Amino acid sequence: MLIKLLEVLSGESLPKPTKGRMRIHCLENVDKALQFLKEKHVHLENMGSHDIVDGNHRLVLGLIWTIILRFQIEDIIVQTPEGRETRSAKEALLLWCQMKTAGYPHVNVTNFTSSWKDGLAFNALIHKHRPDLIDFKNLEHSNAQHNLEHAFSVAERQLGITQLLDPEDVFTENPDEKSIITYVVAFYHYFSKMKVRAVKGKRVAKVSAVPLAPDSAHLGLLHELPFLLFRLH
Secondary structure, rough: HHHHHHHHOOOOOOOOOOOOHHHHHHHHHHHHHHHHHOOOOOOOOOOHHHHOOOOOOHHHHHHHHHHHHHHHHHOOOEEEEOOOOEEHHHHHHHHHHHHHHHHOOOOOOOOOEEEHOOOOHHHHHHHHHHHOOOOOHHOOOOHHHHHHHHHHHHHHHHHHOOOOOOOOHHOOOOOOOHHHHHHHHHHHHHHHHHHHHHHHHHHHHOOOOOOOOOHHHHHHHHHHHHHHHHHHO
């Protein structure tokens, strides 16, 4: 599973997995994945294949977050309104959220914790790209539980974005920053690909009546990795 996910995320081929369910087979396969990450200059501090196979909670959680950071967040680059590129992954993602939610009442995204607690920022992101799915003007700032449930439900049922969080995970005194970043990244990648597909669709429409379909298998695998983070958290 780890090898397959890394192939999808990186777009490269890894060594063929060793067949079998014995411990030695598991160790060999995890070692192949870790070796690939090392070749990509991904820092794996004090981590060996036995740690993953033995289910070391802290190290497995750290590995999953490292993979998410390297292959889903690190490549995010956003153009500022002045035309400059911002290159810090977290900074770029935050800027993207700010640009997409600008002008929405009661939405002021300044971080990946408290700015999302009332659920309006999630709804604003969806409404910005799919206004047909969200009746934003009827959402109440004071009804965080409903807002979060609504955004998460629409994202999963209408967009296919796996619900990685429950409302209680966000509407809490101290929301987990990494968890919210990981979920927001899923929105970023979905809407970015939607934009690319729309552009390609317009080009193809000039020469063909066949619409472009999203690669659902690819998107599904991309969603599985961050989901593991929350299962382990």
